[in-house]
Amino acid sequence: MTQTKRPPENPARFTSFVAAKVSPLPASGLIIDLRGNPGGYIKAGELLLQLFTSQRISPLGFRFRPSDAVEHLLSTSDYFDAWEPTVSQGTRLGEEHSGTFPIEDDEAAFNKIGQVYSGPSVLIVDALTFSTADIFTAGFLDHEIGQVICTDENISAGGANNWQYNVLRAAMPGFAFPLSAEFELESGQVGPITVASFASAGTTLSSAAVVKRLPDSDFGKFCEITENGQSYKIGKMVWLRSNLAAYFPGDNRFVDDLPAGVDFGFSIRQGIRKRGGQGLVLEDEGIVADHYYRMSATDVLSGNADLISYACGLLSKPVTPRHGKIGLPPIST
Template identity: 30%
Template sequence: MTLATYVEMPAPRRAVEGRTDDLLPAELTVAFGAGDAAIPGSVPLHDFLRTAGTLTHAERMVIVGQALLMLEGNYVHLPLKSAMHAVNPVQRLRLLRARLLRQTDATMDPERTFHTEMSAIFHSVRDLHTNYLLPQPFAGMIAYLPFQVERCTDGGRTSYVVTRLAQGLSAPTFGVGVEITHWNGMPVDRAVAVNADRFAGSNAAARLVRGVDSLTVRSLRLHLPPDEEWVTVSYLDAQGVRRELREPWLVAPNAPAMADAEVLTTAAASMGLDLHADETGRARALLYAPRAVEQQALGDAAVELSTEPAEVGGEVPSTMPLVFRARSVATAAGTFAHLRVFTFNVPDPAAFVAEFVRLVELLPQDGLILDVRGNGGGHILASEFTLQTLTPRRITPEPVQFVCTPLNLEICRRHEDNPTDQIDLGPWFPSLDQSVETGAIYSSAFPITPEDGANRVGQRYFGPVVLVTDARCYSATDIFAAGFQDHAIGPVLGVDDNTGAGGANVWTHGLLKALRDVPADPGSPYVPLPKQADMRVSIRRTLRVGALAGTPVEDLGVRPDVRHEMTRRDVLHGNADLLDAAGALLAGRPLRRLGLVTATQDDGTLDLQLTLAGIDRVDVYVDGRPRGSRDVADGTTSFAVPDGAGAGVVQVQGFAAGVLVAARTETL
């Protein structure tokens, strides 16, 4: 579909009151972008909006009533958010309901007004887990412009640069590297601030990055369509000439989600996801990496897997191309592994960990740059199961708490004994039941992630690791970053002052309704929502472990150990300065190796062949029992365990100067 004809014309010079610079010189030109839509099925925004506006008065009453039920009866952060942000979303919903009671189908407000009020109420708590999800025709759709803008800082000066163009955009002077100066006539930093104020980030850094993201991509499931039907972008071209581009907003179906949070499964009950980040990530994949979307849909059949270690500058293909990007990178400090984890939103955490291990074992072993920027989270078990692969220490999963309400108490009572759906809420039930007498605000804290699963695989990468974060990291990724820091796995290198600070497990209205209906409950207060409308709330809040044990993650997030400002070289040349900064943190750190090959001899002896580096002592355990200890040196050595045949699990722990530095666990 051709969207427009490219036109370039001189803009008249005019005086700007109070301005003495040459912001609007005679060379300024205006271009109307032309080309085909980047995503098949795209339509202009004004055409899409003709299909909206079908909610009846009765349907609006249902939506408001269910929102009141969830925020008052399930929302774990309500006491914190009401105090911290001086808001009262429950009272605002009551007022909205009162206004609706005075209206009819003939006199009710326009539907956009209703959606605006509902969205504003949910956004007021500044919690990206707690959302009002718009009904048809908005569900599953995105609004987009065919280019991406990123923020960078050089020499103390902040700028906004175009870093990617979608296929089909045709504007000769508008390309990668041009600097955006104004957005619809506003200075671009002001436009970003206005957008940031509309979004529910838990801290200033989280709101800012979402202000940048929303310039060009918006999930209509979570946010109303843009007020403007087209955008006028002022920019400096490659020759420094000031120009303008006018682009229409387009609407298209988004790529499908990789996990379903509505069905009654362990995955749905263990979800920790910033839905906006997930929707935006899938939209960007459609725009800029459509081949990866196709490969993800086809699975293993679309990927030619490698069993050879990555060469310098080479990539290791993944069976999950929308989840991982694995490659070897050369930095100023040496060659290291770089593994990008785009999301934890997968249905099977064991498969996620298996692919993670396969990739890191094919990457350089002298240091790993683990990059989770932009990762909005997903399956909490996938995030916490992964930590064990990077450290010899035993992983303690983060504990979570319910807020004590009669509604949460009844749900936990129904799932106290781990029924057939395998969602076990029994650990939280006694304290919720007791709160009726004690008046406690929160239940006792227990982990969602089973501790045995968080330690079953054991360490698989033995080089030093640095974790790279930004303010888009949220939910399960917040939990992962907190666990990485709490278990002292390595330094955290942040491009923002905090992660997104989403410290909770999130449940949808559909999942809450399904949980309450097991066993069947004709008196359930949850009723179906109309026209695919939905809602999500933070249901259990997470607490940190280790040195910060008991500290909530919500609103605080994870502060990096080292800060790096993204530069123009970063956003235009593959994160070059960021990778150099990460490489500098890895360089000089001790290198460890602990390879293990097992064999059973005819006399029943279990023979262990060890490959070692950076280790001066090994202790051997078989099925949890100590079977020997030995001083060792770099190289290979063997260790015989008499009568070890038939053992189930062997673990070798490696020490340096009395400190545990490596561990290998193998199931025989």
């Protein structure tokens, strides 16, 4: 399939974009090649599964590791409401993991369009199939959409919700306070709502403090309050919370600012498989493919000719249930 234009970034629009491309294709069979796909927006990847099956899609469940830090993150956000009670309970009871929930929305959101391609499908993956592409592969297997060919011993096994450190820093303010203080700050003054909010968090702030607007960032609108040589950032991030948030540089008890130019990524939530792979961890484990294929010289030199022929031969074969199928068989020649 040739991509004629850049797909939209909105997950629902992206799914509709792909649906429009695959729905008119011949029902004789479809080969989906995810080799080398680095992943991307998790919800977008999982939304695509419905297009290739009549089964109802159950998206991966994602879970936190309960801790005081994670509890603080959730308590200052509106984005993780589903997880908050189980994280709070897990922290009290010493549980290893929170409850599991879809990455966004509920199960109904992943089944709004339904199947648009009725023919058989085969999925090809390799060791560079990563992140959201890992998650799509697991869903393809667990819903028995079609057979999976792996040209390596496993996929990348990066099936988790990955964040960069700067996202974590944005999600971990000192405290949140009412959005009604925004009008005060936009006028360039510290008003009574802001003063009272800081006081409730144990910080004294007077109406003489200086307010300066900062350039918008990827995480929303910011301003800076300075008084007696101490500065506080105030952020408004509608994707994360409905209120404002105050950031205390250098004294956050969970995360601190990194030196300039330093950043790293990590897994914040772990993905747990559903349906045929119910309860299995995807991160670091990967999947067990139906077929392990070793690339031929013809594949390398002539546009995957042997691999495509091999995949076409599988389109007519039935998909068998995979319940309990774990462990990695050796790659065959």
